[in-house]
Amino acid sequence: LRNALLSSISHDLRTPLTSIEGAASALVAMGGEGKELAETIYGESLRLNLQVQNLLDMTRLQSGEVRPRIEWNSVEEIVGSALARSRELLGDRPVTVHIPSDLPLLPVDAGLLDKLFVNLFENAAKHTPPGTAIEISAKVGTEIVRILVADGGPGVPRGQETAIFERFAQGGSKGEGLGLGLAICRAIMRLHGGRIWVQNRPEGGAEFHLEFPKPKAQPEVPVG
Incomplete structure (x- = not known):
């Protein structure tokens, strides 16, 4: 009900x-x-x-209504789409994207991943002052693909690194928003068999890690 x-x-x-x-x-x-x-x-x-x-x-x-539509997708294209939708929210914050050329396609629901990144960008905009740089990068490991979204803001309050992913958590803000964005990010990652966590960077700011299982093979590309 x-x-x-x-x-x-x-x-x-x-x-x-x-x-x-x-x-x-x-x-x-x-x-x-x-x-x-x-x-x-x-x-x-x-x-x-x-x-x-x-x-x-x-x-x-x-x-449990959400059933991911899993298809092979480019991380760079999904990030680009989410950035375009978040342009007004991010304002004058400069964004740099470093996606390695050998990053494999991932079997994901592009629409859900777009929502995830939009929420991460909105979270960065909410917790950082105007003009704060945002960096997006990716790494390929032996068994995982990791995407990082980092900012140069104040970082996550000590001891709140796990709590901010709970529903209605405010992450140190003064009651702004419903506190659902990061909970949605975690739920979407779980639907993809992955996980998300955050840590503070030594130079300042928060760094969100998204880990996906690395595909054992890539889709065949039709020839001709």
Whole structure:
């Protein structure tokens, strides 16, 4: 009953939020004296829309409704898509992507992985000051493929490295958001037989590690 209620509320909220987001975007494009105010409305509507979507996603993940559509996908393409969707949330934070050319294709659900990265980027935007650099990289091991998302912010409060992946955890922020983003990231990784964890970097900032089982083979590429 609780999941059904949350799902219904989430659906009902998305329609007016989408209208607000669209109207604010149009006002930003028009420019004029109210542009700065319109940009604020647009940015906050994007964040609220993401929170509502997270609430809907969490109820679906909890109920077992989500069945991953596993296909061979390029990590670089998924990251690029998520970055494009997160452009407004990240603002002026510079992003560097270092994906090695020998990184194998992964058997994953591209849509779910896109959600995962969007939530990681939103988390970085929420916990770092404007202008903070974000770095995305990947490594290939003997049995795993590891993707890292790091930032130059204040890092994770000591002792909270595991707790921040629980539902409704705030990760040190002052009540901003529902605290579902990282819980969704963990649930998505588990659906793919992988895991996610975080550690603070010696030079400062948080570094999220995503570990996927390394495929034993790659898909055959048709010749001709």
